Amino acid sequence: MASPYDLQEQEQLAQLKHFWARYGNLITWLLIAVLGAFAVWNGWQYWQRKTALEAAALYDELDRAARANDVDRVRRVWADLQKQAGRSAQAQHGGLLVARVLQDAGEVQEARAALQAVVERSKDAGVAAAARLRLSALELQAGDHAAALKWLDASLPPEFAALVADRRGDVLLAQGQTDAARQAYQTAWRGMGPEVDYRRIIEAKLNALGVDPTKTSE
Secondary structure, X not given: OOOHHHHHHHHHHHHHHHHHHHHHHHHHHHHXXXXXXXXXXXXXXXXXXXXXXXXXXXXXXXXXXXXXOXXXXXXXXXXXXXXXXXXXXXXXXXXXXXXXXXXXXXXXXXXXXXXXXXXXXXXXXXXXXXXXXXHHHHHHHHOOHHHHHHOOOOOOOHHHHHHHHHHHHHHHHHOOOHHHHHHHXXXXXXXXXXXXXXXXXXXXXXXXXXXXXXXXXX
16 A cells, blocks of 8 residues: 555656646756857857957067067068957057057058057047047148048047147148147147146147247136
């Protein structure tokens, strides 16, 4: 004769079989989905770590090449960095470094392309702003004043406002718009703290235009 415990166990087994018959497939697919998502997440994390390590190593190599002024090596490493981790922070900072090396080597078109890549890909507004300022300088040197101003027209972080005003003043002065350039330089001078060395350069520009910013309230 079966004990009450045996009957209770049989009843529980029957209920469990019924439950699995009804919901087993759903539970299985849910488990597969959860485990699959976990595997994808782990894979993504691994890929992110691997990419970051590769980007850091390539940036170090790029920095060494730049310090050695090895232009060909800079080109090769920059190409690898763009290919393997083109949207990484290292690639964006690397683009600024590459542009400087190439510009110093007289490769202005390549320098421009590197800076444009930074503007297009960077998630750091400050890095993108720095690239825009340098692109504006390149266009100014090339005599394309409209393009130089266009690079300054984007919405840039407020901490770059003084530098943007200074560069705008340079372009306006090159266009012969002395009054507008003077106003831009005054905006730049007022927007830059007295502890910033570059403020003295802006002050010198204003002095050359007949303005002493320390004695004017404009």
